[in-house]
Amino acid sequence: MSRPPVNKSESGAAGRSGAVAPRERILRAARELFYARGIRGVSVDEIAEAADTNKMTLYRHFESKDLLIAEYLKSLAREADALWDELARAHANDPLAQLRAFVERMGQMMAQSGDRGCALANAAVELPDKDHPARAVIEEHKTHQREHLVSLCRAAGLEKPERLADEIFLLLEGARVNLQSVGRDGPGTRVGEMLCTLLRTAPRKNQAT
């Protein structure tokens, strides 16, 4: 009780040195492998090896593969939220600029890397079981993402913010899933400019300024 609360992630192998704790290494390896090869196409042994550790240590940090999957998706969701925060800081009190920066960022992501689309959506395809622990993470994140888009559209004074947000949202989802079907020659790579013109030509509510 009285001793300093040295968390296991802070002490031990990691913490002081530049090394990374096993749990973190495992999560990073899981992210790479799950994304690149699909969740069901990667074994926990492979993940452990890629994380420079072994299966036992993996199971000491994650109850099961299913819960590791859920954590993997959670970490991606947190990263996406961090992007929102970053854009909010970069364009404070300018929701329209945040929207623009967002669609530009997504367009870039799709143009260069990320042939494999949205990891969350992919997971939903790979895990049809509605009771899988990952499903809650996916649904929560997608809903949150869409709501954030709506609130930005509304704050930007755009007309029919729900409809516009849905359009942006669905176009992005479609582009990312289509990238996996037809690769870089499909319409997915041109979604960036589509969204830019969509925002540019979106009608604003007549209001004071």
Add this chain to the structure above:
Amino acid sequence: MSRPPVNKSESGAAGRSGAVAPRERILRAARELFYARGIRGVSVDEIAEAADTNKMTLYRHFESKDLLIAEYLKSLAREADALWDELARAHANDPLAQLRAFVERMGQMMAQSGDRGCALANAAVELPDKDHPARAVIEEHKTHQREHLVSLCRAAGLEKPERLADEIFLLLEGARVNLQSVGRDGPGTRVGEMLCTLLRTAPRKNQAT
């Protein structure tokens, strides 16, 4: 050489009677199971059993599970092409009506059944290996689908047919993949009206008529 080429599918158990040949039963079972539970989540044993036959017969008709997957997707692609043909017959020489009927049909499909989105796109997610025999089927079909949309938009005299077709295409893809993440409460169910207004407000090229 000289004997009449009695195809196995026409003679034997099926053909004359109302029964269905094993190969067809297997394909149908594969369609249901692969779609509902994912490709990697269904074993060939299950498919054979659902088709009221057994694994041996399955392997007598399909070289491997991978080729069965490819055939499964091919049959779906053929079905989609048949839908185009049906719409073309129903609205001959009226490409705009074909487009409208198409988006309406898709909206219906998503509103009632088909929680699991586009089987082709799902397969692309589940089969990251670019050399998988199913990939060619997927890419070919998606490209063909998009080209058909473009040609319809162009024939309908709509402006920027490529851009409009891509928008329709991506919105549909996005709606279907999103349906799997957030279910019926998401924006996917409203894509029907979105597409209708998109078509209604799409600018036509100034031309005689």
Add this chain to the structure above:
DNA sequence: TTGGGGTGTTACTTGTCAGTAACATCACCG
């Protein structure tokens, strides 16, 4: 020095799945 917590290692159990072999059966055709 000593003890303990996190980690590495090996080996194992259990289950599943793709694919095959060998043989029995059944229907139809001549």
Add this chain to the structure above:
DNA sequence: CGGTGATGTTACTGACAAGTAACACCCCAA
């Protein structure tokens, strides 16, 4: 009736994967 081809049945192999047990190790702190 006899034979041929498709189908059914059973049992099997080999591979792989999730998860666990037991034990050795090693660094750090008291």
